Amino acid sequence: MSLKDKELKELFELADNIGNKRYHRLTHQDFETYRKFDYWRYINGDYECGTTQDSKDWVRENSNWYCPICGYHYSDxxxxxxxxxxxxSQYPWLSMEFNNLWVICQVCNKEKGEMHWYKYEHYIFVHYPDLYLAVKMARPSQLLQSLKDSTK
Incomplete structure (x- = not known):
């Protein structure tokens, strides 16, 4: 059965099962990958120092002027x-997986918090049904496929 044939809840149950197995077997490299994000994102890994040029360039290349969730201009x-x-926090080895990253506004990021994608998608569906299609289109399908493939 392909991933496309599975319901969303089943996909994320699969991701959680894989994630839980992997999370309990984190390697030194997994922690380095987790830390690498901080060094990629923040100068000297310090939130106070501002973002690196590399991460600023990535943001510029992977976003426009508007949040893909709410549709508002970032500056607003x-x-x-x-x-x-x-x-x-749940998938530290995916910290530098660029398919797992997206650029969103600060308000939407705070609202999403540490919610798992399935819970977040459900939350949007219930509370902001007019925004659901935008969130659904951003679903990390390739990431789910790679998690599924890693179990073979």
């Missing part, structure tokens, strides 16, 4: 942020 919503679709 406190600026833009790099967010992990699958939270790095």
């Amino acid at each position: 919503k406190g600026g833009k942020t790099i967010d992990h679709k699958l939270p790095r």
Whole structure:
């Protein structure tokens, strides 16, 4: 059965099962990957120092002027942020997986917080049904496929 034939909840149950197995077997490299994000995103890994040129360039190349969730101009919503679709607190080895990153406004990022994507998509569907299609289109399908493939 392909991923396209599965319901959303089943996909994320699969991702959680894989994530839980992997999370309990984190390697030294997984922690380095997790830390690498901080060094890629923040000068000297320090939030106070500002973002690196490399991460600024990535944001410029992977976003436009508007948040893909709410549709507002970033400057109207406190600026833009790099967010992990699958939270790095649950999937630290995906910290530098660029398919797991997207640029959203600060307000939407705070609202999403550390929610797992499935819970976030459900939350949007219930609370902001007019925004659901935008969130659904951003679903980390390739990431789910790669998690599924890693079990073979």
